[in-house]
Amino acid sequence: MEMPEPRAFWLDEQFDREHGSDGRGRYEAEVLRRIDEFADAWGDIAPVAFAATAWRLAGELSPGFVRWHRRIISATCSRSPWDGSMVCAVTLVSRWPAELTWTKQWQRDRGWRDWPQVFGQYTTPSEQDRTRSPHLRAMLQVDAPVPLGDLPPAPDGPDDSVAAAARRAVTVLARELNDLLAPMVGQLEAGVPADS
Template sequence: MRERNAFWIDHDYDRAQSSDPVGRYAAYVAANSDLFRPTLEDIAPVRFACLAWELATQPRLSPGFVRWHSRILDASCRQGDWDGGLDAQIRMVSPRPGQLSASRVWEHDRGWRDWPQVFGQFVEPSPERTAAHPYLRAVLLAQTPLPVAELPPLPAHDKDIPQHAERAVSVIVRELNDQLNPILRSLDEA
C-alpha cells in the first residue's frame, strides 16, 4: 500500500492525465527546460536533482508527480552549504510529545486540540477554528543528507532533461523512503 511509504510516484496516473504520451511531469519539465540550463554547468547533478524535485512536488501539478504520506506536510531538497551534497528537509505531523501526553495538567481545561484531519489528511486549522480554540500541533523536522552516487549524470542534451529529471526524482524518493518509512511507521503506531 502506498500510504506505508513516505513518498511514491504514480506513473500510471501521470500518463493517464496527460495529453502527452510521456506524461504530465515529463511534458512540464520539457516545457520548462530553460530552468535547468544553469544547473547543467555544475560538476555534480545536485542542483539539477533539487530543481527536478521542486517541479515534481509543486502545486502546479495537482496532484504532484511525487505524492506523500498523510503525515508529511512538505519536503524540499537543496544543495548543502557545507559540502555541496544533497540535503533534504521534511516536516511531518507528530503526536504530542510524551511529556505532554502523560499529564494533562498543562491544559487547564482550555480544550487544546491536535491536528485536524479531513478524509485522513492532516490539515491546517481554519482561522475560524483557531479563533475559537487553542491548538497544539506537533511537527517533526527531519533534515538529512541523501547520497548522490545514485543520481543520474547531468544530461548532455536538452531533449534528455525530462528523462534525467524523472530518474533523479525516483532516486530521491527511494532514498527518502529508506530513511523515513521507519519513522512514519512509528508515528502511525503511536
C-alpha cells in the same frame, strides 16, 4: 503479525501517464515546459542542482508526481551551501511529546486540540476553529543528507535526455527519502513506543 511499513514517498506513474498529452506524461511535459529552470545545472559535474530542480518540479505539479504520506507536510531537496552535497528538509506531523501527554494539568481545561483531520488528512485549523479553542500541532523537522550514488549525471544542455534524466533523479530521490523516513512514519502511525 507485523504490519507492513507504510510508504513515505512514491511516484504516481499511473496518474502521470493517464493525464499526460502528446504521448508524454504530465511530469515530462512539465520538465520540457520549464526547461529554463535547469539552466544552472547544465554540465555540472555534480548531479545535485539538476536533481533538486527535478524534485521541486515534481512536487509543484497538482497533484504532485511525487506523492507522500499524509503525515508529511513538506519535503525539499537542495544543494548544501556547506559542501555542495544533497540534503533534504522534511516536515512531518507528530503526536504531542510524551511530556505533554503524561498529565493534562498544563491544559487547564482550555480545550486544547491536536491536528484537525478531514477525511484522514491532516489540515491546519480553520480561522473559525482558531477562534474557538487553542491548537497545539506538533511537527518533526528532519534535515538529512541524501546519497548521490544513483543520481543521473546532469545533462550538458537542454536536449531530449533532460526529461528522462529528471524522471530518474526524482525516482532515486523518492526511493532514498522513502528508505530514510518510512520507518519513522510507520512508528508515528503505530502510536506506540518502539521495542527496546
